[in-house]
Amino acid sequence: MGLIVQKFGGTSVGSIERIQNVANRVIQEAQRGNQVVVVVSAMGKSTDELVNLATQLTNTPSKREMDMLLTTGEQVSIALLSIALQAKGYDAVSLTGWQAGIKTEAIHGNARIVEIETDTLHSYLNNGKIVIVAGFQGITSEFNITTLGRGGSDTTAVALAAALRADKCDIYTDVTGVFTTDPRYVKSARKLQSVSYDEMLELANLGAGVLHPRAVEFAKNYAVPLEVRSSLELETGTRIEEEVSMENNLIVRGIAFEDGVTRVTIVGLKNGLHSLSTIFTTLANHGINVDIIIQSMTSQDETNISFSIHTTDLDETLTVLQSNQEKLGFHSIQSESSLAKVSIVGSGMISNPGVAAEMFEVLANNEIQVKMVSTSEIKVSTVVEERFMVKAVEALHEAFKLDELVTHSV
Amino acid sequence: MGLIVQKFGGTSVGSIERIQNVANRVIQEAQRGNQVVVVVSAMGKSTDELVNLATQLTNTPSKREMDMLLTTGEQVSIALLSIALQAKGYDAVSLTGWQAGIKTEAIHGNARIVEIETDTLHSYLNNGKIVIVAGFQGITSEFNITTLGRGGSDTTAVALAAALRADKCDIYTDVTGVFTTDPRYVKSARKLQSVSYDEMLELANLGAGVLHPRAVEFAKNYAVPLEVRSSLELETGTRIEEEVSMENNLIVRGIAFEDGVTRVTIVGLKNGLHSLSTIFTTLANHGINVDIIIQSMTSQDETNISFSIHTTDLDETLTVLQSNQEKLGFHSIQSESSLAKVSIVGSGMISNPGVAAEMFEVLANNEIQVKMVSTSEIKVSTVVEERFMVKAVEALHEAFKLDELVTHSV
Known part of the structure; x- marks a missing residue:
């Protein structure tokens, strides 16, 4: 019992x-x-x-x-x-x-x-x-x-x-489990038998509301075996647990994506010690959620900072930055909207250093330009043009063999 | 404070x-x-x-x-x-x-x-x-x-x-206080400045829902001074407290009444020791609420029992009694519906033994026949024909000078 x-x-x-x-x-x-x-x-x-x-x-x-x-x-x-x-x-x-x-x-x-x-x-x-x-x-x-x-x-x-x-x-x-990617966009999306807690956290925005990240963290900390399953369908759902069997030796376990992304670039920022913290503290104080951040040094004295935000936050971001231009000390602000973030997630990446390169190659072969890149141990995120989002997801889903996944019934 | x-x-x-x-x-x-x-x-x-x-x-x-x-x-x-x-x-x-x-x-x-x-x-x-x-x-x-x-x-x-x-x-x-009688029926009804706990209990069915009897009992036991007042009007309400000032020396403080009363008479009940308790225990077990009970001995061996019930309980009362006729041992059952109960209430009655007689005289002068009588220390209840109910209340309200009551503002 x-x-x-x-x-x-x-x-x-x-x-x-x-x-x-x-x-x-x-x-x-x-x-x-x-x-x-x-x-x-x-x-x-x-x-x-x-x-x-x-x-x-x-x-x-x-x-x-x-x-x-x-x-x-x-x-x-x-x-x-x-x-x-x-x-x-x-x-x-x-x-x-x-x-x-x-x-x-x-x-x-x-x-x-x-x-x-x-x-x-x-x-x-x-x-x-x-x-x-x-x-x-x-x-x-x-x-x-x-x-x-x-x-x-x-x-x-x-x-x-x-x-x-x-x-x-x-x-x-109201869904039957956690999928390799969003089945509403990609027909070949497959339900995963199991994912690790960390993978679940990185995949959180796939099927928003399936399981709150805070609950996943809690489950991870106390090693509680979870299963996400449908309240209407009787089929087995997706297990979330620490030790994930290497299902078909998958390196990438899921492809997450979201549209409505804008890249903001601050050009000619004075290279002060506190420049970065001042910018992002100011934005945080206004409730603006910044995702990927990239810094590239252009000269000894100046640097360019790019970061991604939700497009809905663009107006306030520009207002906040411009009203602090004197304090922050920069030349100008550029922004590009109609972008999307596409990420591959999988704990198998840790021991497979070539995964990011493979991702870039797949995107390049599909003539999709990568605007920004961010990596973590189990995730590689890229920012691409919004109109290429689904194409990128489909190409990656196929390249990493997620559509070949056989869902076993228990 | x-x-x-x-x-x-x-x-x-x-x-x-x-x-x-x-x-x-x-x-x-x-x-x-x-x-x-x-x-x-x-x-x-x-x-x-x-x-x-x-x-x-x-x-x-x-x-x-x-x-x-x-x-x-x-x-x-x-x-x-x-x-x-x-x-x-x-x-x-x-x-x-x-x-x-x-x-x-x-x-x-x-x-x-x-x-x-x-x-x-x-x-x-x-x-x-x-x-x-x-x-x-x-x-x-x-x-x-x-x-x-x-x-x-x-x-x-x-x-x-x-x-x-x-x-x-x-x-x-949603009312401004406790009245001498129901103002919806009797235009000359007056708001009382104060009543005692016991009077309030006896008047409970006047303006049902004003104050639950259980709460009044609780207030009496702990001598909590109550006031019933309007949530919309600003005027003073009615105080409910142990020591009631003898407002205009009122002997009768209110006239309660209810219609939909039926009198049931069990004729020729065998005069056994347990007859009464058997009848009323049987009715109580069926959730039938009996109010006034009157017993009159007709011979050495037999007795007649009359009691009043809500007319809505009549069918079940008859069914219950008839199915127990053999056990209870009686000749027949009679019933009369379309009756009403009219009661005068006032703690001043305790020291005024003629009040019941005065009530009967008022009713007789108005050619209203009294079908049943029941008395307690601070209440006299009569059962009359329903069509005379309001006439009886008006006559008693005037006879006991309740319409002369001056409501003082505090």
Whole structure:
């Protein structure tokens, strides 16, 4: 007999019919003889509706009171799922975050879990109950209700799995797993049987919302075996675990990409010691997220800096830089929009130094110019023209033999 | 500086505009230099909506899970009221039932408060905060969330007032106070300045929903001074307290009435020792609420029993009695519907033995036949034909000089 943690997101519990469906998935696991802990999010749009009520009162509600307000959404879900399971003849009990022993920092709206007291959970599990826990929420040492911020229910599920030493944590979502690339763009995309935690982090923007990076980090730190799978389809999903079998000896395991990228170049920046930090601190203070950064020295005194941003941030970036031109000391700013980032991801790269070169060759053979490059141990990112994005992904997907991947059923 | 507990029902917090209005009433009290604890119910129809979700899953949801589900309604209200007060520049904090230290029996759906730990409440009040507490809810010693049953938010307010030794507990509602009789039927009805707890209990069915009897009992036991007042009008309401000034030397303080009454008579009941208890235990087991009971001995061996019920319970009453005819041993059952109960209430009756006689004379002078009579120390109830109900109330209201009552403004 094992212990399984299952997590169902807001879409999966978005209606009474879907809650019935979730109950059936839970029962399948219980019928295999497993102890089951289920983490659920708020129903569909209910969180948005609560936020809307609060913003009718003020645009700046206190975070403590917003946590008080929003945590009711998950509380509704756990009660309804528990009622659904009981109606099907299964012994279930619902627990809020605090009842489940989830202790967090005293930070409202974005708290981190500091400890989970598992006595209550174990007690219910040992009494043969299916335990339904409200995701996204916890409690401070002062007994204030907190929320865990974005991806919170994923984090709740992983943290519970870690604390309970669960055999597995299944993240149920609206896709059947993690793919070699986005199947909406590339027909030959294949579902991966397994990826490592680090690969999952690098692939995070493939199928955004599948699994929150914070939850992946947590799972990595506590070696919690995850599986991303569909709440509607019965097929096996994608396992996320430390030791990944070298599936067909894949060096590259996935191809991530995003459009709407702009490259900004600051020309003739004075070569001061603090130039770089001043620029990027200034941008960060304005909430502008900078991705790839490249510096090229042009003379003894001056340098050029290029970085990529979301195109939606371009106007503010230009305003911020120009208003600080005197302080920063540069000649001019150039920018190029309608770009895209295409990355190959795979932990096999660490022992295969030629992978980046192979990527560049594939792109060159397809007459795609590389505008920027950035590398990490398990990822090579390139910036190309947006109109070549899908062509680049398809070419790389084929070149690294991802379309030959056979998905095994378990 | 005093400590005031204010309670606002679901209608008073039924929309964002109404929550703003409640916030203003709270601020008025705070501006007088008082410490304020506010108890609120769930917004308008939100409880009904939650019940509807659960009943889509099953008609018999577990009471524990219903408590988990329904308590979210008040949690939404407290967060929104706290946000509204903060937006108006006041320091407020919301607390769920358990955060406010409200401990109950381990009975779901209808728990009684056993203790209130006031440390948290005092701590927030001493820090100058307006404390907003979720009505209707508490927690068991096993940390399960409970609800207090019907009238629960009234009880929460009174219990908090008792535990905090508040100077006053104001129950805000959609009427301006307690009236001598129902102003919708009798134009000359007057608002009472004050009534005693016992009188309030006897008058409970006047303006049903003004104040739950359980809360009145609680207030009586702990001598909590109550005031029933309007959440929309600024005028003074009706005080409910032990020592009532003899307002205009009123012997009768109010006239209560209800229609839809049926009298059932069991004819020729065998005069056994357990006949009475068997009948009324059987009816109680079927959830049939019996009001007035009259027994008249007709012979040594047999007796007739009359009792009044709600007309809506008549069919089931007849079915239950007939299916037990052999066990109970009686000749026949008679019933008369389209009756009404009219009662005069006043603690002054205790020292005025002629009041019942005066009531019968008033009714006789108006050619209204009395079908049943029941008396208590502070109430005389009569059952009359439904078509004479309003006429009887008007005649009694005038005879006992309730229409001459002058309502003083404070």
